[in-house]
Amino acid sequence: MPENSVPENNPASAGEEIRVGVYTCHCGGNISHVVQCEQVAKLLGKLPDVVVTRTDPSFCSDTGQAIIEQDIKELGINRVVIGACAPSLHEQTFRGAVTRAGLNPYLYQHVGIREQDSWVHSSDHEGATEKAVRLMAAGVAKARLLTPLAPIRLSAEKQALVIGGGVAGLRSALDIARQGIRVTLVEKSPFLGGRMGQLESVFPLDEDPRQLLHDLIQELAAHPGITVLTQAEVTAVFGYVGNFNVQVTQHARGINDDIAEALMAACTQETTDEFNYGLTRRKVIYRPYPGCYPATPAVDWEHYNGEPIHVNGESIVLKDELQTYELTAGAVVLATGFNPYEPHQGEYGYSEIPQVITLPQLIRHLALLKDGDELTWNSSPVRDIALIHCVGSRELDGVHEPQADGQVNNYCSRVCCTASLHMAVELRQRFPKLNLYELYQDIRTYGRGHEEIYRHAQSSMVRFLRYHGDERPEVIAAPDGDTHPVLVRVKDYLTYGEEMEVPVDLVALAVGMMPRQVDDLVNMFKVARGADRFLLEAHPKLRPVEMAVRGIVLAGTAQGPMNLQESLSAASAAAAKVAALLGQGWVELPPFVAHVNLTKCNGAGACVKACREDGAITLQTFIEDGHEVQRAVVTPANCTGCGACVGACPNRAIDVQAWTLAQYEAMVDAIAMEYPAFVEIYR
Amino acid sequence: MENLQVDALVVGGGIAGMQAALDLADQGFKVVLVEREPSIGGKMITLSKVFPTLDCCSCITTPKMSSVAHHPNIQLLTYCELQSVTEAAEGFRVGVMQKPRYVDASKCTGCRNCEYECPITVPSPFDRGLGAYRAIRVPFSTAVPQAAVLDMENCILCGKCEKICAANAVDFTQQPETFDIHAATLIMASGFELTPLNAKKEYGGGALRNVIDPLMMERFLAPTGPYGRVLRPGDGKEPTSIAYVQCAGSRDTTLGVEYCSRVCCMYAIKQAMLISGALPLAEITIYYMDIRTFGKGYEQFYQNAQAMGVEFVRGKVASIREDAEQNPVVKVELTEESRTVERTHDLVVLSLGMLPATGSNEILGLPLGTDKFIAVPAPNASPCATAQPGVFVAGTAMGPMDIVDSIVTASAAAAAASAYIREHQKEAVYA
Structure with missing residues (x-):
């Protein structure tokens, strides 16, 4: 049970002199280039109880914070109002400063005059200045009514949940467990390793990806603090940071180890092999590759037709059984990974011309060839091959056909340039006579050791053709009787805009990265996605691997395109955040929750009906004057501070702490107030 | 000599070192952060706004500096050089x-009275020599610690600072202090140096004033800059035509x-956008080979710059000379048109690259890559581990990267270091 440490809502003790300090931040010009901060400060100084008003280039700096701390200590400031950036950026920074000076952190009011003012009214300096005055005057009016509060401290489960068993999820799980925090890793498919297992060689050092995965998984499997659930999905989520109650539903493995091999051998039903991106078929009892983890074959329940399988004279019908687990996790890592972009029908001839495939398919195709084999496609020799970059990446609105959901992928997928060139180098080594063409916009070999791969390709007789983003190449089937089955047409700017026609036997599309479909997780955890549909970090620099919902962190390509090294870094970074969050065994939540004034409550229960959270407000029995009465009681840990109960209460008996009705009324009065001084100066 | 016993020692107080120290300290480990300069903040604190959000740089950096200064688990040692590193039990x-x-x-309160009193003015490296500061000064307005530093090289020992200082903090007899630090693990966040302006003679950097x-x-x-506006240094003229020469220190x-x-690529585009705001009539040209806007939100940023009218010219700049009015004249091969032209601009910015910082890396003797940055032998298994067990690397010490990537690698290095501490130390110092 969470410990409830919300104090009584102490009204400002009678006779306390309210002394307000008002601080208007220039935000390094972000605000002061539009808002006349000195003027704002001067006008606010005329408001009641305001003892001091100041401006500074950046109050969030150590020197800026020191000014505020000094005022609290030396001028006896006991209410602080800061007009600056959005509270999401630095509200916590200033709460820290106020606390250091010995003041209750909730006697501070943050007013956003950057996002809400200077940034959106940059062409109206006077109007923006007036708005800043009104917003900050409202902040002062509210601050005068603020009372000391304490955060809600809840015990936090020293247990993390990692969703996704690709390399990012594996790395995160291991790094969290190494900090002494138990981890449950949930993977949807029957095997760990994710997309990395489908690669044959990883740049820049050409390591064997499945060996790297094997080493990582061995370490993880040997760690006593990690539980792995494959064929499992999160199906329900309740709770909050420190105490997410998660329901996980797992399919049955369906086969015992002792007859697994025999069953797999006897199985005759086949389906498309997604491990080879549809190039081959596999049995419905399968392993994706030798050495996978877990080693026990899995039953593909989605495709298994339920027919008996005959083994050793026995007929065995396999049965799936869903099992559900409930677990409590203090923090959750979302490592749900990516899918390669799937070109739509006819995009560069894809799924219309049989000789057009994707780069991931080409990687698998080469893996299926034996050493010494000639390169063929559909049994025809491949003499000329073209790789086209930026398929499903760097798309332009109005130029590219939107996807089914109306989106075009504006973003760069980071890995495709190096992956294509890496492929070209490999092809050159294996097939010295092959003619290679790379069609690109910009070569983005940015990483350590990547430029070397580009140089290697340049010196390996790879022919480069450069196209403009709004003039993408065209891939068409060659007329019958042509020497090659496919023609690639491109306006090439390396030859000053010449229209080229390249006859080839095979085209590989360097497809970009798309986030996996995680609508259910997004809804369950109430997290945000960016315009690119990848999961969205809280702030790219202040909190680059954390989501806005506390306790939920991001690892790897669920957040955006990354290469392997970058995914690993992000995954370890996520582990550092989880370790810091759960290391203490407790978390603090802000005290902005509903509070019932029991003397005004008549137990009508409208609030209980209005409440959208489970168990946040309930009616309990009290004895009053010898009679049993019903009164509303808030469980702070379950309350989100939404205020629905406040609106429903007929007696004005409920307030959200630090956002009370009285405070709102004071703010509205202040915003709407006539300012004689203001009018005098500006008219 | 002071002895310190800590869980981790972080070398470098730039954004990567600060983040690594904070992540370790937040997990309860005791950390010493060693910085060569008199203030932490690194290169990032000198920047204006940061891509792709155009957040003001101070808004991101200064609170981190403040957190480092106030964290109970972090001890900050500024103005320090590494002398020796040896393996110990x-x-x-x-x-x-x-x-x-x-x-x-x-004792110093950062009141800056010494600075106001000091008669000696020297070019400020913080402002890249464009502005000046005194021989005794607080390094910059948001420096951490807020304490003055006197550079003896320029001081004339007039004693005015000592007289004015109410805190009696000025001490001309101060001697170097040494620390003997025992740390379970090291994180190298020693950062980068910008390619020297005169590295490529054909471009006239260092010789041509504009x-x-x-x-x-x-x-x-x-906003904290020396002039508060964009002026060309040659004659103080407001430039109306500004060019960027990409890859002026890289891919060469x-x-x-x-x-x-x-x-x-990204900083050139960012500066072009900021200049467009400061000088709406200025024409801005970026000469490039490949535009590499690969990060999250970066391609959109590039497209926005194109829409704002920033001119992107694919071409390799061969040389830069000066005309009679000190205007740089750029000779560029237009690689999409098969011709070479000369174009005159008011101001040219060389988009210089990153070189490894020297000094502390040599003290450790860590193996370096062919690029001279600290080698990471297994980037696809342990992306922040150096060749020396127990030594990790964060940020641009392992190669060029932007701020977001530096911060992520710093957190990753902290995770790797904390696991190392728990697994290799019998008893961690952490509470």
Whole structure:
């Protein structure tokens, strides 16, 4: 049970002199280039109880914070109002400063005059200045009514949940467990390793990806603090940071180890092999590759037709059984990974011309060839091959056909340039006579050791053709009787805009990265996605691997395109955040929750009906004057501070702490107030 | 000599070192952060706004500096040089020498009266030599610690600072102080140096007054900068035509720098956008080979710049000369048109790249890559582990990267270091 440490809502003790300090931040010009901060400060100084008003280039700096701390200590400031950036950026920074000076952190009011003012009214300096005055005057009016509060401290489960068993999820799980925090890793498919297992060689050092995965998984499997659930999905989520109650539903493995091999051998039903991106078929009892983890074959329940399988004279019908687990996790890592972009029908001839495939398919195709084999496609020799970059990446609105959901992928997928060139180098080594063409916009070999791969390709007789983003190449089937089955047409700017026609036997599309479909997780955890549909970090620099919902962190390509090294870094970074969050065994939540004034409550229960959270407000029995009465009681840990109960209460008996009705009324009065001084100066 | 026993020693107080220290300290580990300069903040604190959000740089950096200064688990040692690193039982012994500030930092209140009194003016490296500061000064307005430092090289020992100082903090007799630090693990966040302006003679950097480096432009654009506006240094004229020469220190075998510096495309585009705001009539041209806007939100940023009218010209700049009015004349091969032209601009910014910082890396003797940055032998298994067990690397010490990537690698290095501490130390110092 969470410990409830919300104090009584102490009204400002009678006779306390309210002394307000008002601080208007220039935000390094972000605000002061539009808002006349000195003027704002001067006008606010005329408001009641305001003892001091100041401006500074950046109050969030150590020197800026020191000014505020000094005022609290030396001028006896006991209410602080800061007009600056959005509270999401630095509200916590200033709460820290106020606390250091010995003041209750909730006697501070943050007013956003950057996002809400200077940034959106940059062409109206006077109007923006007036708005800043009104917003900050409202902040002062509210601050005068603020009372000391304490955060809600809840015990936090020293247990993390990692969703996704690709390399990012594996790395995160291991790094969290190494900090002494138990981890449950949930993977949807029957095997760990994710997309990395489908690669044959990883740049820049050409390591064997499945060996790297094997080493990582061995370490993880040997760690006593990690539980792995494959064929499992999160199906329900309740709770909050420190105490997410998660329901996980797992399919049955369906086969015992002792007859697994025999069953797999006897199985005759086949389906498309997604491990080879549809190039081959596999049995419905399968392993994706030798050495996978877990080693026990899995039953593909989605495709298994339920027919008996005959083994050793026995007929065995396999049965799936869903099992559900409930677990409590203090923090959750979302490592749900990516899918390669799937070109739509006819995009560069894809799924219309049989000789057009994707780069991931080409990687698998080469893996299926034996050493010494000639390169063929559909049994025809491949003499000329073209790789086209930026398929499903760097798309332009109005130029590219939107996807089914109306989106075009504006973003760069980071890995495709190096992956294509890496492929070209490999092809050159294996097939010295092959003619290679790379069609690109910009070569983005940015990483350590990547430029070397580009140089290697340049010196390996790879022919480069450069196209403009709004003039993408065209891939068409060659007329019958042509020497090659496919023609690639491109306006090439390396030859000053010449229209080229390249006859080839095979085209590989360097497809970009798309986030996996995680609508259910997004809804369950109430997290945000960016315009690119990848999961969205809280702030790219202040909190680059954390989501806005506390306790939920991001690892790897669920957040955006990354290469392997970058995914690993992000995954370890996520582990550092989880370790810091759960290391203490407790978390603090802000005290902005509903509070019932029991003397005004008549137990009508409208609030209980209005409440959208489970168990946040309930009616309990009290004895009053010898009679049993019903009164509303808030469980702070379950309350989100939404205020629905406040609106429903007929007696004005409920307030959200630090956002009370009285405070709102004071703010509205202040915003709407006539300012004689203001009018005098500006008219 | 002071002895310290900690869980981790972080070398470098730039954004990567600060983040690594904070992540370790937040997990309860005791950390010493060693910084060579008199203030932490690194290169980032000198920047104007940061891509792709255009957040003001101070808004991101200064609160982190403040957190480092106030964190109970972090001890900050500024103005320090590494002297020696040796392997010791359960970790490393690190000798650190703190240079004399000639100011008692524990007494100094940062009031700056010494600075106002000092008669000696010297070019400020913080402002890339575009502005000046005194021989005794608080390094910059948001410096951490807020304590003055006196540079003896320029001081004339007039004693005015000592007289004016109410805290009696000025001390001309201060001696270097040494620290003997026992740390279970080390994180190298020693950062980068910008390619020297004169590295490529054909571009006239250092010789032509209106050919500048990108950090100078950051100072022109920064609200805390020396002029508070964009002026060309040659004659103080407001430039109406500004050009960027991309890959001026990168992807160039003649400079021995084969690698891409990763940030130059984005900072050039960012500065172009900021200049468009400051000088709406200015024409801005970016000469490039490949535009590499690969990060999250970066391609959109590039498209926005194109829509704002920033001119992107694909071409390799051969040389830059000066005309009679000190205007840089750029000779460029237009690689999409098969011709070479000369174009005159008011101001040229060379998009210089990143070189490894020198000094502390040599003390450790860590193996370096062919690019001279600290080698990471298994990037696809342990992306922040150096060749030396127990030593991890964060940020640009392992190669060029932008701020977001530096911060992520710093957190990753902290995770790797904390696991190492728990697994290799019998008893961690952490509470």
